[in-house]
Amino acid sequence: MKFGISSAKKLFVLAAFSAVATVPAVATESDSFPDRPVTIVVPFGAGGGTDVLGRILAERMSEGLGQPVVVENRPGAGGSIGTAVVAKAKPDGYTILLATSSTHGINPALYSNLPYDAIADFAPIGIVATNQFVAAVPADVPATNLEEFRAVVAEDPSAFNYGSSGNGTTSHMAGALFVQMSDLALVHIPYKSNGPALVDLMAGRVSLMFDNITAMQKQIEAGTIRPIGTTGKARSPILADVPTFQEQGLVDYHIGGWFGMLAPAGTPSAVIDKLSEELARVLLLPEVSNRMKAVGADPQTSTPAELGLLIQTEIPRWKEIAEIAGAKMN
Numbered sequence: 001m002k003f004g005i006s007s008a009k010k011l012f013v014l015a016a017f018s019a020v021a022t023v024p025a026v027a028t029e030s031d032s033f034p035d036r037p038v039t040i041v042v043p044f045g046a047g048g049g050t051d052v053l054g055r056i057l058a059e060r061m062s063e064g065l066g067q068p069v070v071v072e073n074r075p076g077a078g079g080s081i082g083t084a085v086v087a088k089a090k091p092d093g094y095t096i097l098l099a100t101s102s103t104h105g106i107n108p109a110l111y112s113n114l115p116y117d118a119i120a121d122f123a124p125i126g127i128v129a130t131n132q133f134v135a136a137v138p139a140d141v142p143a144t145n146l147e148e149f150r151a152v153v154a155e156d157p158s159a160f161n162y163g164s165s166g167n168g169t170t171s172h173m174a175g176a177l178f179v180q181m182s183d184l185a186l187v188h189i190p191y192k193s194n195g196p197a198l199v200d201l202m203a204g205r206v207s208l209m210f211d212n213i214t215a216m217q218k219q220i221e222a223g224t225i226r227p228i229g230t231t232g233k234a235r236s237p238i239l240a241d242v243p244t245f246q247e248q249g250l251v252d253y254h255i256g257g258w259f260g261m262l263a264p265a266g267t268p269s270a271v272i273d274k275l276s277e278e279l280a281r282v283l284l285l286p287e288v289s290n291r292m293k294a295v296g297a298d299p300q301t302s303t304p305a306e307l308g309l310l311i312q313t314e315i316p317r318w319k320e321i322a323e324i325a326g327a328k329m330n
Contacts, residue, residue, distance in 0.1 A: 030093070030268040037068040039095050040261075043082025043103055044165065045075040045193030049214030049295070053128060053259055054098045056291050060282040065274075075193040078166040079103040080114055087116035091266035093275060096125065101257045102169040105314035110168050110322055118315065123267045124307035126279045128259040129297040131212045132232040133174045134239060136225040138204040146182070146248040149208070149228050153184055161187040163206035165194035173318065174210035174231055174255045176325035181250050201225055212257050213238050213296025231255040238296045255321070258314075259297070260307045276304055 038061075042054040051073060058069040074082030083103045089095035097103075099122075108118040116122075143149040153160045162179065164172035167190045179186050189206060191197035194215050200206045202224045209225075213236060219225045220239070229245040230236050233254050245253040261279055263272060280301045282288055289299045302310075 030270040033093055033268075033271050033274060034065050034067045036094065037070055038065060038093065040069060040071050041082050041086050041095060041097050042071055042073050043075065043079035043085075043097070043099075044073070045195040046073050048165070048194045049131070049212040049297070050098055050100055050259065052214055052295055053292065053297060056288060057098070057128065057261075057279070057282060060285060060288055061278055064278045064281055076166075078107055078168040078172075080107055080111075080116070083107075084115035086262070086264060087121035089264050091123070091264040091268075093263055093267050093271035095264070096275065097122070097262045098128070099260045099262050100170065101314060101318070102165075102171075104260070104262075104311045105258075105318045106168050106170060106173055106322070109315045109317075109319035110327070118311060119308075121265050122262040123265050123272055124304040124311070125261040125263055125272060126276045126304060127300045127302040127307050127310065128261055128279070128283065129292055129299050130256060130258045131214055131297045132230050132236045132256050133170065133210050134213050134216055134220070134227045134230050134236070134242065134296075135174075135178065135208060135210050135245075136201065136216055136220065136227045137208055138201060138206075139224055139226055140204060141207065141226070143228055144226060145228050145243065146245060146250070150182070150184065153186075153207075157185060160184075160207040161189050162208040162210070163189045163191060163197040163201060164209065165197055165211065166190050166192060169194075170255070170257045171197075171209070171211050173321055173325060173327060175208070176327040177253065177255060177321060178210065178245070178250070180325045181253055198225075210255075217295050236296065238293070258300075258310070260310070262307075272304055 040054050040058055042051050044050045054071045058071050062069040074085050079102045086097035104118045137143055143152050162175045164175055194211050201209045227242045230242050283299045283301050292299045
């Protein structure tokens, strides 16, 4: 005896299969991404190094994505305010973050009550750039290097301080580590962002400030502030005449920053891939690369996974630096 499907059942099955086969695939929101403007949140003030890079990227990414890409500055709390905004944003790719070593290295290493989880709340898109920091003094301070700065401070130690772009920022950590290793008792003055701190540095209300070369380049060129050292293991090609602090006797002193692009966790992988591909395309454009290098940033490209690994390794690294520096959060 043979077992089979009756003719009626065969017709039913064929009809059902035909109906399913003719149903068009349902388009997902990520398939049409982007169909409206994309916002890059910069968690620091306008005019700073992160802001400059964000605007360079936004301009050219707009072309590739076919939609306006706008920069929104959300400064405060060492970058935590703007970062938290993106962490809580809808995970659709329309609100992304230009993160830094402050928001995703230092802050999670130092604060236990951040309004975001640096790893769990974000989907990496790609690394943007790395950079060195430079220490600068007001133009009227008669020092061009560490030895001369020591001599000036020795004349009236109580009159000197150092400013930063906020508690827990890379600017703060660079200064705190410098103070600890140089044995200079400089009081820390934190600002809400690097813009106001830089204004006070130029005016002489702040004696010393560390910031990325990106943020200080124009003022150095204009002569309103004077560099006394850089923080890398080798001299910066942008400031080739300025010696590193390692050259000047602080043998183990080395601090650098990085920038990366992130989306809220849960953003569809297709959207992440599209943003990552566009970011890499823009970073490889000679015009973009030259503009970034001109302001002290070294363009980098990476996969989303490589940025994720960087963040995981940066948090313990900055925790160690904070412990060495004896940095304390207010």
